[in-house]
């Protein structure tokens with residue numbers, strides 16, 4: 001199974017999902033199209049398996065499974081933010097909770113991206129405008145050009161559906177709660 005180059009309109013359509021942010025860290029701008037299930041483990045080379053990713057996450061995730069990458073990312077973020085790695089049994093429980101939460105959040109975002117990419121009207125919007133773009137041009141070039149019009153369309157409620165709200169999952173004794181995250185809040 002060869003990795004083929006996606007059409008530019010497909011790449012732009014994927015890159016601008018999740019409000020143009022990386023689906024894994026939800027912090028950096030998406031720069032690359034990543035396969036959630038790696039091609040090496042028989043993941044599909046189709047937009048149902050594509051998500052927007054930043055360079056660091058795309059490179060870091062590589063052929064790892066999703067959970068392994070989210071665990072690594074969470075560990076790194078925590079180590080960086082708190083300046084210390086969690087140690088001992090308490091640290092492990094704490095880490096486990098953070099990883100579980102991060103994994104749930106990533107899955108919610110991936111599902112939201114899938115919903116965006118599944119939307120025919122949104123797909124048409126990208127296809128109608130960008131089907132003629134060359135495959136080999138650097139994405140960043142086209143992205144810079146497409147982004148403003150996509151942003152404008154978004155404010156007009158198009159392409160549909162409207163961008164999914166950012167949510168975080170909070171665990172409680174009663175189960176999981178979805179909490180909206182304000183757009184200004186940096187994760």
Ligand SMILES: [Zn+2]
Pocket residue numbers: 022023024025026027028053054055056057058
């Ligand atoms: Zn990222």
